[in-house]
Amino acid sequence: MVRLKYQAVVIGASAGGIESFKKLLEEIGDFLDIPVMIVQHIKKSKNSNLAELFSGMSGLNVREAAPNEPVLPATIYFAPADYHLAVEQGRTLTLLATEPINYSRPSIDVLFKTAAEVYRESLIGIVLTGSSHDGAEGLAQIRDLGGCTIVQSPDEAEYSIMPLAALKRVDTSFTGTIKEIADYLKKQLADTV
Amino acid sequence: MTDREIELENENIEVELLIEALVKKHGFDFRDYSRVHIKRRILEVKQRLRYESISMMIKDIIYDREFLNKLLLSFSINYTEMFRDPDVYLFMRNEIIDLLRTFPFVKIWHAGCSTGEEVYSLAIMLKEAGIYNKTQIYATDFNDKVLKMAEDGIYPIEYVKNYTSNYQQAGGKESFSDYYIADDNNVIMDSSLRKKVVFANHNLVTDGVFGEIHLIMCRNVLIYFNKNLQDRVLHLFKDSLCNGGVLCLGTKETIENSTAESDFETLDKKLKIYRLKY
Numbered sequence: 001m002v003r004l005k006y007q008a009v010v011i012g013a014s015a016g017g018i019e020s021f022k023k024l025l026e027e028i029g030d031f032l033d034i035p036v037m038i039v040q041h042i043k044k045s046k047n048s049n050l051a052e053l054f055s056g057m058s059g060l061n062v063r064e065a066a067p068n069e070p071v072l073p074a075t076i077y078f079a080p081a082d083y084h085l086a087v088e089q090g091r092t093l094t095l096l097a098t099e100p101i102n103y104s105r106p107s108i109d110v111l112f113k114t115a116a117e118v119y120r121e122s123l124i125g126i127v128l129t130g131s132s133h134d135g136a137e138g139l140a141q142i143r144d145l146g147g148c149t150i151v152q153s154p155d156e157a158e159y160s161i162m163p164l165a166a167l168k169r170v171d172t173s174f175t176g177t178i179k180e181i182a183d184y185l186k187k188q189l190a191d192t193v
Numbered sequence: 194m195t196d197r198e199i200e201l202e203n204e205n206i207e208v209e210l211l212i213e214a215l216v217k218k219h220g221f222d223f224r225d226y227s228r229v230h231i232k233r234r235i236l237e238v239k240q241r242l243r244y245e246s247i248s249m250m251i252k253d254i255i256y257d258r259e260f261l262n263k264l265l266l267s268f269s270i271n272y273t274e275m276f277r278d279p280d281v282y283l284f285m286r287n288e289i290i291d292l293l294r295t296f297p298f299v300k301i302w303h304a305g306c307s308t309g310e311e312v313y314s315l316a317i318m319l320k321e322a323g324i325y326n327k328t329q330i331y332a333t334d335f336n337d338k339v340l341k342m343a344e345d346g347i348y349p350i351e352y353v354k355n356y357t358s359n360y361q362q363a364g365g366k367e368s369f370s371d372y373y374i375a376d377d378n379n380v381i382m383d384s385s386l387r388k389k390v391v392f393a394n395h396n397l398v399t400d401g402v403f404g405e406i407h408l409i410m411c412r413n414v415l416i417y418f419n420k421n422l423q424d425r426v427l428h429l430f431k432d433s434l435c436n437g438g439v440l441c442l443g444t445k446e447t448i449e450n451s452t453a454e455s456d457f458e459t460l461d462k463k464l465k466i467y468r469l470k471y
Contacts, residue, residue, distance in 0.1 A: 066445060067227075067416045068423070080445055083416075086229040089205075094227045095445050097413040098234075099272040114229050117201060144197040 006148065006188060007122040008034055008071065010115045012108030012138070014041040014130025016158030020178055021128060025076070027182030029060050031189050035071045037115065039079045039106045041130065048081040069093045079106035086114040102134035112138020121146030124188065126181065128152045130162030136169040148173045148188065150181055207247035208232050214254045219261060222398045225422035234267045262338060269336040271307045271413055274355060276314045278444050279362035281464050286364045288460065289439055290322045293407055299328040302406045302433065304397060305414035306332040309343025315410065316386040317372055325389060331403060333395035340392045346382035353380055397426050403433045413443035427453040434469040441466050
């Protein structure tokens with residue numbers, strides 16, 4: 001029987017993030033047959049629906065995460081502005097209107113920690129550019145449960161604070177530029193059948 | 194299994210037992226709540242009150258009433274704001290108020306009101322529309338402590354800038370500062386805003402219908418419920434509304450795909466405002 005090693009990807013980004021994961025998704029979009037869940041710190045406004053912004057990207061099924069939705073393969077989920085995104089044991093999504101974590105709602109740590117508990121060693125976590133410490137704790141949880149940890153190289157990141165915080169907390173599986181991360185991911189995803 | 198995996202497995206067993214203890218000992222039923230949510234709240238309390246394990250908390254749920262109140266408080270506080278999602282309140286001001294105006298007496302149910310920020314928002318809006326005096330608002334929550342906080346209407350002053358901005362975006366034309374008095378740390382909402390509000394205990398999971406309501410507000414409560422419980426509560430709302438009555442949910446909540454969907458028409462798909470069909 002064929003078994004996929006990696007079953008989900010979670011990505012966290014803050015300041016400067018949209019350009020970064022756009023580039024990343026463009027690179028790896030054709031290879032994605034597993035779900036991708038993304039927390040991008042964003043202020044609530046009329047234009048804060050990232051799913052709408054990215055729905056035009058070819059070949060990708062892009063949605064805003066909604067409560068009780070099953071996590072589907074080859075689908076990209078964005079956390080809505082002003083809600084935490086989390087994953088339940090039964091692989092459905094949950095939104096939380098609880099207090100901000102690391103001054104953020106959505107918080108990367110909330111997604112990473114809950115996804116790690118569900119997917120364990122079959123989860124890939126990626127921390128990209130940002131000027132916050134969010135994501136470092138979550139990435140540590142992914143590592144503790146055997147998942148793959150990736151951080152954008154601080155030199156390339158538009159804002160290096162978040163990658164640096166993650167690197168300080170976690171000895172990552174891989175650190176590199178967006179292009180290098182894309183190549184690494186392609187290899188990981190291809191190797192996992 | 195790694196140490197962390199064993200720890201997690203133990204934690205998850207303890208969470209299930211804690212939920213069982215709550216329903217068996219006190220009748221508070223969180224079995225159909227999001228497990229992620231309940232577990233995060235339990236761990237928050239565990240850390241804050243320095244419990245060694247969740248098992249120790251279970252003991253106190255059974256033997257220590259004060260601890261139960263602290264735990265329930267953590268379960269029921271939402272981090273909300275006045276006029277949260279100003280577009281929703283703008284829509285109500287422009288579209289719903291005139292509908293309510295046609296009734297000789299208006300009954301509103303604010304279900305799951307938590308610490309009351311949105312109850313005061315609603316009261317302000319009704320007052321400015323000139324229909325507050327013929328309105329009765331039932332503001333309910335399962336937790337007496339948050340109901341007390343809602344009734345007190347005291348909020349940290351650092352939030353007021355945001356409240357004021359929301360109020361203006363929601364179509365507010367008066368000076369928001371007329372609605373509170375401030376001291377160094379807090380604002381206290383004007384008591385006239387509470388005149389037509391009854392704060393009452395009601396548990397959406399276990400309690401029944403409220404009668405002949407014209408407008409139900411229930412925002413960011415259903416997100417914590419699984420599909421079964423969501424369906425139960427939406428039917429409760431359906432049975433509580435009078436024909437043509439309005440239901441306003443949180444902007445990430447929906448009646449779509451629920452068994453009550455066909456009983457409602459959609460007034461605004463994005464803002465999640467519905468109307469019970471005649």
